[in-house]
Amino acid sequence: MKRFDLIVIGTGLAGLTAARTAIGMGAKVLIVGRGMGALTLFGNTVDLLGEIPPETEMAEGITHWIAAHPEHPYARTGWEGIESAVAAFRELFPPPYPFAAPGRGNSLLPTGAGTMRPTWLTPITMAAGAAMTPAETLIVGFRGFKDFQGDTVSLHLKCRGVILPLPRYGLEGLTAPALARLMDETSFRERLGESIRQQMAGERFIGLPAILGLRDPAAVLKTLETITGARVFEIPMLPPSIPGTRIFHRFREELIAKGATFRMGHPVSGAIIKDGRCEGINIDNPPLVAEYRADRFILATGRFMGGGLWAEMDRIIEPVFDIPVFQPGERGNWFGERFFDPEAHPIHRAGVVTDADLRPVDAAGRVVLANVRAAGSILAHHQAIEEKSREGIDIATGFLAAKRALAS
Amino acid sequence: MTKEEKPGPLTKLPDVCVRCATCMTACPVSRVTPRFPGPKQAGPGAQRFRSAAEASVDDWIELCTGCRLCDTVCPAGVPISEMNMMAKAKYLDERGRTFRDWLLVRSDLFGEMAARYSKIVNPLMKKKAVRWLLDALLRIDRRRALPAYEYPTFRRWFRTRQAPEGGGPEVAYFYGCFTNTNETDVGKAAVEIMEAHGLTVVVPPQRCCGIPRLGVGDLHGAREMGRRNVDSLLKTVRGLDIVFSSTSCGLMLRHEYGPLLHLPGAEELALRLFDICEYLLRLREEGKPAATFQPIPMKAAYFAPCHLRSLDIGLPALELLRLVPGLDVSMIEAECCGLGGLYGFKKEKFAIAEEIGKDLAEAVARMKPDIILTDCEGCRMQIRHLTGLRVLHPVQLLRDALERRGTA
Ligand SMILES: Cc1cc2nc3c(=O)[nH]c(=O)nc-3n(C[C@H](O)[C@H](O)[C@H](O)COP(=O)(O)OP(=O)(O)OC[C@H]3O[C@@H](n4cnc5c(N)ncnc54)[C@H](O)[C@@H]3O)c2cc1C
Numbered sequence: 080m081k082r083f084d085l086i087v088i089g090t091g092l093a094g095l096t097a098a099r100t101a102i103g104m105g106a107k108v109l110i111v112g113r114g115m116g117a118l119t120l121f122g123n124t125v126d127l128l129g130e131i132p133p134e135t136e137m138a139e140g141i142t143h144w145i146a147a148h149p150e151h152p153y154a155r156t157g158w159e160g161i162e163s164a165v166a167a168f169r170e171l172f173p174p175p176y177p178f179a180a181p182g183r184g185n186s187l188l189p190t191g192a193g194t195m196r197p198t199w200l201t202p203i204t205m206a207a208g209a210a211m212t213p214a215e216t217l218i219v220g221f222r223g224f225k226d227f228q229g230d231t232v233s234l235h236l237k238c239r240g241v242i243l244p245l246p247r248y249g250l251e252g253l254t255a256p257a258l259a260r261l262m263d264e265t266s267f268r269e270r271l272g273e274s275i276r277q278q279m280a281g282e283r284f285i286g287l288p289a290i291l292g293l294r295d296p297a298a299v300l301k302t303l304e305t306i307t308g309a310r311v312f313e314i315p316m317l318p319p320s321i322p323g324t325r326i327f328h329r330f331r332e333e334l335i336a337k338g339a340t341f342r343m344g345h346p347v348s349g350a351i352i353k354d355g356r357c358e359g360i361n362i363d364n365p366p367l368v369a370e371y372r373a374d375r376f377i378l379a380t381g382r383f384m385g386g387g388l389w390a391e392m393d394r395i396i397e398p399v400f401d402i403p404v405f406q407p408g409e410r411g412n413w414f415g416e417r418f419f420d421p422e423a424h425p426i427h428r429a430g431v432v433t434d435a436d437l438r439p440v441d442a443a444g445r446v447v448l449a450n451v452r453a454a455g456s457i458l459a460h461h462q463a464i465e466e467k468s469r470e471g472i473d474i475a476t477g478f479l480a481a482k483r484a485l486a487s
Numbered sequence: 488m489t490k491e492e493k494p495g496p497l498t499k500l501p502d503v504c505v506r507c508a509t510c511m512t513a514c515p516v517s518r519v520t521p522r523f524p525g526p527k528q529a530g531p532g533a534q535r536f537r538s539a540a541e542a543s544v545d546d547w548i549e550l551c552t553g554c555r556l557c558d559t560v561c562p563a564g565v566p567i568s569e570m571n572m573m574a575k576a577k578y579l580d581e582r583g584r585t586f587r588d589w590l591l592v593r594s595d596l597f598g599e600m601a602a603r604y605s606k607i608v609n610p611l612m613k614k615k616a617v618r619w620l621l622d623a624l625l626r627i628d629r630r631r632a633l634p635a636y637e638y639p640t641f642r643r644w645f646r647t648r649q650a651p652e653g654g655g656p657e658v659a660y661f662y663g664c665f666t667n668t669n670e671t672d673v674g675k676a677a678v679e680i681m682e683a684h685g686l687t688v689v690v691p692p693q694r695c696c697g698i699p700r701l702g703v704g705d706l707h708g709a710r711e712m713g714r715r716n717v718d719s720l721l722k723t724v725r726g727l728d729i730v731f732s733s734t735s736c737g738l739m740l741r742h743e744y745g746p747l748l749h750l751p752g753a754e755e756l757a758l759r760l761f762d763i764c765e766y767l768l769r770l771r772e773e774g775k776p777a778a779t780f781q782p783i784p785m786k787a788a789y790f791a792p793c794h795l796r797s798l799d800i801g802l803p804a805l806e807l808l809r810l811v812p813g814l815d816v817s818m819i820e821a822e823c824c825g826l827g828g829l830y831g832f833k834k835e836k837f838a839i840a841e842e843i844g845k846d847l848a849e850a851v852a853r854m855k856p857d858i859i860l861t862d863c864e865g866c867r868m869q870i871r872h873l874t875g876l877r878v879l880h881p882v883q884l885l886r887d888a889l890e891r892r893g894t895a
């Protein structure tokens with residue numbers, strides 16, 4: 080039986096970050112996920128803390144914010160922890176497809192809902208979105224492409240908009256992955272660029288749905304910018320997210336190349352616990368159950384959608400290790416009155432509480448499993464959606480969990 | 488037929504789908520054509536509207552290749568490909584299957600005969616007139632090379648060869664039809680590499696695993712094939728482990744006989760079935776006698792077949808190949824070769840298979856390898872067709888890397 084130094088449960092951004100950090104430290108790593116994680120849902124840019132105003136410098140804003148939120152996952156990592164984790168993330172994406180922060184604080188980027196949304200790092204294909212002005216921008220949608228309503232976006236952003244037919248017959252109804260794949264084809268994007276150019280009335284910016292290629296987005300960007308003479312940017316839209324898929328593929332490629340064992344498609348159905356430690360996990364692959372052993376474990380199974388947290392009638396549980404979960408009160412109080420309440424729904428605060436080392440603790444603050452750490456959105460006391468801190472929490476805690484696990 | 492042998496109702500309802508569209512990033516078919524709505528709609532989306540009492544309207548369901556990649560990424564555990572398979576079965580049960588499909592799934596029956604007369608059959612299959620006839624009458628696309636037959640078959644070779652001094656622990660080998668009649672060297676290499684690991688190989692009576700029948704939704708036929716295999720292989724596993732070298736046969740035997748086809752005894756069989764590279768790697772990890780490899784200075788590209796991803800055992804072939812000194816091996820970053828078993832031979836699907844394969848061909852062109860290695864016979868056929876390069880099963884290269892003790 081192969082014994083791993085570390086098993087990471089979860090193939091979302093937190094798990095991928097943890098696995099990559101550990102591989103970089105020379106560990107023998109197994110990463111396992113039931114499915115692909117939320118990268119293909121929301122993964123577009125890297126948010127650290129969208130809540131702080133754009134004029135505030137990020138380091139300063141987060142440092143202050145941590146002081147006011149001592150239970151938040153960021154209080155475990157500190158600004159330094161976030162900074163080094165984000166730097167490591169950026170190293171994974173060298174040019175021509177780098178991630179960078181357009182400003183010293185949050186930058187506002189247009190979204191597929193026609194709003195401006197604060198974020199920290201953007202891929203090169205979205206960078207120009209932070210500089211665009213409504214009067215100088217043309218928003219381009221595609222006829223028959225349902226996941227991006229170009230006219231809604233241009234209406235809300237107060238830009239000019241056009242809906243173009245795709246440059247090849249019979250493509251209406253194509254999905255985002257199909258369009259992104261076509262964009263990787265030089266002749267296709269050249270024809271598209273040409274038809275955009277014909278629609279331009281002196282605009283300096285062009286916004287397109289985030290489908291600028293799966294394999295080589297930088298090349299797609301370059302072609303379109305050369306033909307149109309304008310700065311082109313991708314606008315994040317409905318799932319599936321192409322930029323998120325690129326992030327996932329890059330991590331998977333790196334992990335496999337560096338020798339990690341990568342398993343995906345089946346759930347971890349249980350853990351082997353002895354004397355307050357986890358010795359191994361079971362993966363359910365009917366009709367078989369595979370057992371894997373390791374010295375350390377990182378739980379990065381996300382929240383309700385991916386199954387990291389599970390809501391029973393009267394309480395919320397963590398199904399893999401049955402780790403104690405911070406409860407958001409009675410079920411009747413789990414949700415606020417309105418869906419888009421600016422105050423987070425109380426259920427969003429639920430999650431796993433840890434010590435400074437990211438080891439889960441019970442209500443009395445005692446470590447429950449000495450060699451298990453938790454990372455990512457499963458952690459309690461954050462409101463990733465409202466704070467806009469999703470990727471920051473994943474990257475910073477995934478990084479820290481791996482460092483601490485291997486130091487132990 | 489007794490009740491428990493029938494495929495049961497789907498235990499997991501389509502309602503567990505959260506409509507996240509993650510599966511849409513994985514599907515090779517909807518990525519290249521709008522004619523297939525993709526796993527989200529074809530699986531759980533349409534499932535909500537299907538009823539046993541009403542005629543099927545799933546006119547596009549045959550376009551699903553059954554690659555199961557969608558299952559590997561879904562975060563909610565929706566059995567998407569199984570839903571598609573059941574829908575395909577109902578659709579084709581109602582509409583009737585073509586003579587071509589009837590013929591193709593029975594290649595195991597005429598394979599032995601074709602192999603015996605391969606000197607006549609092979610040139611015939613290359614004749615333009617014959618291909619034109621097959622194309623016109625049976626809609627087997629004439630642009631797709633038909634695999635040549637080999638004689639003696641693997642079975643015959645194994646029976647008549649001078650077996651080496653045995654004595655090591657016994658292991659049984661499931662070679663699969665294609666190895667037997669079309670790629671006998673894969674079987675020979677499998678035997679040699681196992682013997683080099685100190686094992687004594689036995690070949691139990693076996694038949695086609697039945698996966699081609701699943702491809703045309705013929706559950707009844709697949710179950711018949713499965714039942715005969717389970718009956719004979721159960722006798723074997725009540726003492727020995729069985730290894731397979733074809734990922735698709737392996738997936739069928741290990742994970743479809745039980746969970747999908749509900750064959751009695753399937754679970755007992757599954758417990759002792761292993762992919763050949765998985766098995767060899769395990770022997771090495773357990774410190775059992777292992778072969779050493781001599782240098783093969785070469786640039787190799789490894790492709791992980793869809794059904795290997797679905798087996799979800801990591802990439803044991805890649806791990807073994809990395810043990811060969813001098814072999815510079817890297818992964819082909821592509822999701823699917825496009826052949827889909829018999830799918831790519833069918834005239835109406837040829838274009839889709841080619842389009843899917845294009846991504847793989849381009850990835851290979853960027854890597855410029857000397858040789859390509861992949862575990863699935865379908866992938867090997869398709870990659871040869873797409874790239875013109877030498878494509879082997881990993882065990883063939885491992886066999887070539889064996890240190891010849893004294894002999895040749
Ligand atoms: C993750 C997620 C969570 C959501 N949660 C909520 C929520 O809590 N509350 C809420 O109000 N909204 C929610 N929504 C949004 C809601 O699901 C969508 O607004 C709504 O489903 C859109 O419906 P639609 O019919 O436009 O499109 P689709 O969702 O695409 O539905 C079309 C349906 O019609 C079927 N169909 C299509 N053609 C045919 C045909 N010819 N014959 C038979 N059937 C056919 C399809 O198979 C499919 O099931 C959520 C969406 C997502 C992605």
Ligand code: SF4
Pocket residue numbers: 513514515516517525526529550551552553554555556557558567568571
């Ligand atoms: S089995 Fe393959 S082809 Fe069929 S829907 Fe799933 S991913 Fe697409």
Ligand code: SF4
Pocket residue numbers: 503504505506507508509510511526527530531560561562563564565567
């Ligand atoms: S990945 Fe699963 S949950 Fe998401 S849309 Fe596809 S079937 Fe539904």
